[in-house]
Amino acid sequence: MQMHSDAQIGQCWKDFADVVSAGISRVLLYGPPGTGKTYAALHFGSSSSMAERLVCTEDLTTGEITGTWMPTGEGSWSWHEGPAIRAWKDNGGLGGRLVVDEVDRASGDALSTLLAVTDSMESARWRNPENGEWVSPGPEFSVIMTTNVEDLAAIPPALRDRFAVAIRIDRPHRDALELLSEDLRHAALASSIAEGPRRLSLRSFYAFDQLRLRLGPDRAARIIFGDDRAESVLDALRIRALE
Numbered sequence: 108m109q110m111h112s113d114a115q116i117g118q119c120w121k122d123f124a125d126v127v128s129a130g131i132s133r134v135l136l137y138g139p140p141g142t143g144k145t146y147a148a149l150h151f152g153s154s155s156s157m158a159e160r161l162v163c164t165e166d167l168t169t170g171e172i173t174g175t176w177m178p179t180g181e182g183s184w185s186w187h188e189g190p191a192i193r194a195w196k197d198n199g200g201l202g203g204r205l206v207v208d209e210v211d212r213a214s215g216d217a218l219s220t221l222l223a224v225t226d227s228m229e230s231a232r233w234r235n236p237e238n239g240e241w242v243s244p245g246p247e248f249s250v251i252m253t254t255n256v257e258d259l260a261a262i263p264p265a266l267r268d269r270f271a272v273a274i275r276i277d278r279p280h281r282d283a284l285e286l287l288s289e290d291l292r293h294a295a296l297a298s299s300i301a302e303g304p305r306r307l308s309l310r311s312f313y314a315f316d317q318l319r320l321r322l323g324p325d326r327a328a329r330i331i332f333g334d335d336r337a338e339s340v341l342d343a344l345r346i347r348a349l350e
């Protein structure tokens with residue numbers, strides 16, 4: 108059977124590619140875990156330089172976003188630029204990619220700072236405390252935010268408002284499926300698009316693929332998918348093998 112019909116590739120991934128290539132520079136990717144949102148945000152549609160990444164937690168500080176003073180060990184302090192400002196300036200000033208993961212968890216000062224660094228090109232400005240220079244994002248600066256929340260009302264409204272495009276990623280990218288042994292791909296796709304408790308993340312299939320080499324499929328399935336689910340996963344693989 109042809110592995111990748113259009114439906115299997117997924118409209119969501121096509122939408123993301125088209126939106127990014129049309130030059131939209133603020134995109135929110137949301138949906139179930141393990142589908143490749145962070146991977147795509149880090150690797151797709153940004154220029155040659157490495158993307159900068161921030162993971163939001165309740166403890167995230169402004170210093171971790173824009174930069175902080177660090178002791179040099181000789182009684183003095185030096186300024187260390189944070190990932191957001193580095194992304195503004197990447198690619199020789201043109202601007203690079205900033206990835207903000209788990210964005211629903213942003214709060215307090217970190218949220219205010221995120222609002223500032225993701226603001227429109229015209230409004231975003233930040234003053235370097237070391238030399239007093241004003242910095243603005245380069246013209247190619249882009250931000251991709253990711254979250255597992257299904258209800259976008261859980262995202263702070265001012266932050267949400269900066270991201271006109273929100274795409275629900277409902278299935279793994281085909282490149283991620285292709286990292287699995289061929290006999291697992293069909294079951295991994297079907298399980299990862301299932302709704303509710305029947306859903307299994309792609310990550311569990313990566314682990315199964317590895318563990319079965321050492322422990323055999325039955326034991327690996329029981330350890331990874333649990334007693335309740337192991338048999339149904341193994342059945343699906345057996346049926347697939349017959350086909």
Ligand SMILES: Nc1ncnc2c1ncn2[C@@H]1O[C@H](COP(=O)(O)OP(=O)(O)OP(=O)(O)O)[C@@H](O)[C@H]1O
Nearest residue numbers: 139140141142143144145146147254255280282283
């Ligand atoms: N296009 C891809 N090519 C290769 N590997 C991929 C691709 N997409 C995802 N992966 C792999 O799949 C796994 C899950 O991807 P990722 O961490 O991006 O998921 P996620 O949607 O951000 O999950 P979460 O919502 O839990 O943060 C990772 O091991 C990642 O390296």
Ligand SMILES: [Mg+2]
Nearest residue numbers: 144145208253
């Ligand atoms: Mg992620």
